[in-house]
Amino acid sequence: MVSTVSLDVRHIACPPGLWVIIPPLRQGDIGDIVEVLTTDPKDKDDIAKWIKKTGHELLYVRCEQDYERIAVRKMK
Amino acid sequence: MKKAVVVGGGVGGTIVANALARRFDRDEVEITVISESSKHLYLPGLISVAMGQHDPDWVSKDERSLLSGKIRFIQSPAERILPKESQVLVEGNSYNYDYLVIATGSRLVPEDVPGYSTGALHFYDVDGALKVRDAVSSFTGGTIVVGVASVPYKCPPAPLEFTYLLDEYFRRKGIREKVTIEYLYPINGVFPIRTVEPMLAKILEERNVTVRTFFNTESIDPVTKEVTSLEGETVKYDLLVMVPPHRGSKLIEESGMGDRGGWLATDRYTLKVQGYDNIYAVGDATDIPISKAGSTAHYEARVVSDRLTEELQGAVESEKKYNGHVFCFLETGYGKGLTLDFDYDHAPKPSKPGSIAHWEKIILNKLYWSTVPKARV
Numbered sequence: 172m173v174s175t176v177s178l179d180v181r182h183i184a185c186p187p188g189l190w191v192i193i194p195p196l197r198q199g200d201i202g203d204i205v206e207v208l209t210t211d212p213k214d215k216d217d218i219a220k221w222i223k224k225t226g227h228e229l230l231y232v233r234c235e236q237d238y239e240r241i242a243v244r245k246m247k
Numbered sequence: 248m249k250k251a252v253v254v255g256g257g258v259g260g261t262i263v264a265n266a267l268a269r270r271f272d273r274d275e276v277e278i279t280v281i282s283e284s285s286k287h288l289y290l291p292g293l294i295s296v297a298m299g300q301h302d303p304d305w306v307s308k309d310e311r312s313l314l315s316g317k318i319r320f321i322q323s324p325a326e327r328i329l330p331k332e333s334q335v336l337v338e339g340n341s342y343n344y345d346y347l348v349i350a351t352g353s354r355l356v357p358e359d360v361p362g363y364s365t366g367a368l369h370f371y372d373v374d375g376a377l378k379v380r381d382a383v384s385s386f387t388g389g390t391i392v393v394g395v396a397s398v399p400y401k402c403p404p405a406p407l408e409f410t411y412l413l414d415e416y417f418r419r420k421g422i423r424e425k426v427t428i429e430y431l432y433p434i435n436g437v438f439p440i441r442t443v444e445p446m447l448a449k450i451l452e453e454r455n456v457t458v459r460t461f462f463n464t465e466s467i468d469p470v471t472k473e474v475t476s477l478e479g480e481t482v483k484y485d486l487l488v489m490v491p492p493h494r495g496s497k498l499i500e501e502s503g504m505g506d507r508g509g510w511l512a513t514d515r516y517t518l519k520v521q522g523y524d525n526i527y528a529v530g531d532a533t534d535i536p537i538s539k540a541g542s543t544a545h546y547e548a549r550v551v552s553d554r555l556t557e558e559l560q561g562a563v564e565s566e567k568k569y570n571g572h573v574f575c576f577l578e579t580g581y582g583k584g585l586t587l588d589f590d591y592d593h594a595p596k597p598s599k600p601g602s603i604a605h606w607e608k609i610i611l612n613k614l615y616w617s618t619v620p621k622a623r624v
Contacts, residue, residue, distance in 0.1 A: 179536075185573075187441065198508060211441070225478055
């Protein structure tokens with residue numbers, strides 16, 4: 172069954188957003204969606220670079236008031 | 248009489264139990280610690296064992312000897328937590344609690360990476376550290392690859408420290424030019440804290456260490472001596488020292504309380520396990536997005552013991568909150584190191600490696616047993 176996980180690393184110095192989305196994307200099922208809420212402006216680029224290497228799909232990057240929502244779908 | 252049960256005899260569980268024992272008499276609160284192991288490990292010391300600087304006896308002590316005499320110690324693996332019944336099952340016996348503290352740490356799961364058990368070494372337990380010590384001391388030349396199988400893992404500075412110390416070790420031995428050192432890391436950088444990562448990466452460059460980022464280990468081939476990443480890269484090695492994959496404890500999984508990784512959904516401020524008013528979690532066991540480190544468990548344990556004290560005295564809900572405080576030493580070799588001091592709201596400031604932090608770490612190593620687990624600091 173496809174699941175959606177939302178992880179919140181807003182205003183946290185460590186770890187970065189990519190760090191927290193890797194485990195659910197490794198352990199989950201194909202089709203699962205993992206979303207991270209982040210205030211770190213570098214997370215967007217890091218996640219985009221990583222999913223390009225791993226073949227997952229970037230679903231969206233949404234700018235909220237003072238943070239971003241980035242969602243990735245597990246593809247393999 | 249109220250009953251407080253702590254599962255786990257590591258730094259977090261031991262501090263909570265001892266702090267409560269200081270504040271309550273035996274006839275006020277019955278305090279029980281349940282731990283699978285009779286030993287308490289000082290995990291930051293394992294790198295020193297791996298580098299041949301200390302004997303393994305130095306990193307462990309009997310847990311019983313660290314606990315107040317007021318505390319009942321059950322040395323046996325807890326089999327299941329029954330939150331609805333407020334019970335912990337241990338070898339057919341059930342222990343009732345008014346408050347439960349889960350401090351079960353993290354579990355090494357090398358079996359999660361095919362080939363790991365025969366292809367890689369690690370220094371995350373005593374046996375592993377001794378194997379690394381022997382492999383490093385007999386290494387005469389070739390490629391040593393240091394890496395991290397996957398995230399999260401405990402003590403984020405450890406693989407970086409080990410790499411710096413390896414460089415120093417082989418330079419002092421006079422064979423550094425015969426040893427290639429390669430460092431693999433799962434994210435875009437050599438360390439997860441952005442404010443200090445560039446400086447730490449520069450030190451690796453200065454020490455002639457090759458770095459590959461975005462490297463999450465998928466498999467190891469012990470025959471061809473190759474490690475392959477999820478991202479599609481393959482690296483050859485002669486000696487592979489890799490932080491093994493981590494999961495939460497089996498107890499959490501078998502009690503049906505964790506996520507897919509076995510971590511407990513925990514409020515990052517109150518440290519209560521979500522959904523349970525009378526269960527707290529400290530240390531690695533939580534799913535809080537913060538360093539899995541001894542100091543994290545230490546500071547969380549102080550907050551939980553303060554909260555529990557108030558609640559055992561009748562408060563409905565304590566106001567005490569964990570602010571995300573973490574304090575780590577990071578050895579950079581050659582008698583130098585730096586400290587990383589941060590919380591949820593403040594990132595660590597980069598500081599130049601110096602001898603003061605190195606000596607502070609040595610002092611902590613000496614004082615640990617008489618202070619930290621006994622809840623004196």
